Amino acid sequence: MLWIAATITAAAAQTGRNLAQAGLTRSLGTLGATQVRFLYGLPFALLFLALAALATGQAPPMPTPRALLPLTLGALAQIGATALMLATMARRGFAVSTAWLKTEPVLIALGGLVLGEHIGAAQGAGIAIATAGVILSGRAGAQRGAGPVLTGLAAAAGFGISAIAFRAGILALDAPGALTGALTGLAISLAVQVVVLALWLALLRPGAMAATLAEWRGSVAAGFLGAFGSAMWFFAFALTSAAAARTLGLVEVIFAAVLARALYGERPPGRALWGMGVIVAGVGLLLAG
Numbered sequence: 001m002l003w004i005a006a007t008i009t010a011a012a013a014q015t016g017r018n019l020a021q022a023g024l025t026r027s028l029g030t031l032g033a034t035q036v037r038f039l040y041g042l043p044f045a046l047l048f049l050a051l052a053a054l055a056t057g058q059a060p061p062m063p064t065p066r067a068l069l070p071l072t073l074g075a076l077a078q079i080g081a082t083a084l085m086l087a088t089m090a091r092r093g094f095a096v097s098t099a100w101l102k103t104e105p106v107l108i109a110l111g112g113l114v115l116g117e118h119i120g121a122a123q124g125a126g127i128a129i130a131t132a133g134v135i136l137s138g139r140a141g142a143q144r145g146a147g148p149v150l151t152g153l154a155a156a157a158g159f160g161i162s163a164i165a166f167r168a169g170i171l172a173l174d175a176p177g178a179l180t181g182a183l184t185g186l187a188i189s190l191a192v193q194v195v196v197l198a199l200w201l202a203l204l205r206p207g208a209m210a211a212t213l214a215e216w217r218g219s220v221a222a223g224f225l226g227a228f229g230s231a232m233w234f235f236a237f238a239l240t241s242a243a244a245a246r247t248l249g250l251v252e253v254i255f256a257a258v259l260a261r262a263l264y265g266e267r268p269p270g271r272a273l274w275g276m277g278v279i280v281a282g283v284g285l286l287l288a289g
Contacts, residue, residue, distance in 0.1 A: 006236040007236045010249065020221050028212055042227070045187045058180045070168040074162040074165030074166040075193045078158065087151050160246070166233075170234060170237055190227070
């Protein structure tokens with residue numbers, strides 16, 4: 001059950017990365033803060049891949065078009081989802097925004113059927129219950145308007161598409177080991193994201209890249225957490241279905257509530273606490289199934 005440890009680690013690292021990126025949005029803007037995740041994450045991803053190759057003796061596989069296509073699709077979907085996530089967090093509390101961002105497992109479960117992945121009755125019920133808990137948590141702060149809710153749901157859809165595409169790309173690599181395949185897929189997707197966003201910023205916001213480089217002190221932490229968290233996500237995708245990994249990853253909602261309380265004094269409303277309890281119940285059913 002190595003995927004369980006990888007997923008929980010990924011969720012914890014992702015919570016920290018989201019927090020770091022949300023802080024950079026004020027100085028860099030949404031696109032600049034989005035680029036931080038990829039630009040500063042790529043060197044760490046390459047380092048992780050090199051260390052894994054040395055430790056296992058397994059050379060990274062050569063990517064084929066069959067693998068590059070879904071990895072590129074996942075990379076582009078993740079760019080859009082990250083920008084929407086940061087825009088949502090700029091308008092809403094950190095914990096409530098995270099809740100809306102985690103409505104993706106049902107979409108991933110449906111998309112996983114395209115990959116021929118079977119989901120048992122208990123697992124399907126766990127996904128549905130955990131997602132209902134997320135919606136309950138998110139509704140606790142929905143009174144401020146529908147805009148952030150819509151951007152949060154759109155971000156969730158983007159992350160769902162990226163998860164399905166990343167798993168398809170990792171499987172298509174035919175790597176000699178799950179870890180090597182996961183880290184190879186991560187390095188390829190991050191390289192695509194860095195190039196695409198660099199061109200986008202050069203055309204539309206010429207000073208944004210320079211500003212991103214100037215904010216290197218705060219960006220290195222976000223880049224490391226992003227690369228480490230993504231490495232764990234990709235490893236989990238190599239070991240189990242994207243639906244199962246993303247459903248267990250809903251514990252990020254609880255991590256976010258704890259951090260928001262400790263750092264910002266955000267007190268989740270009672271309905272949000274009930275929602276977190278439902279998430280835990282759904283995750284437990286998923287694991288039991």
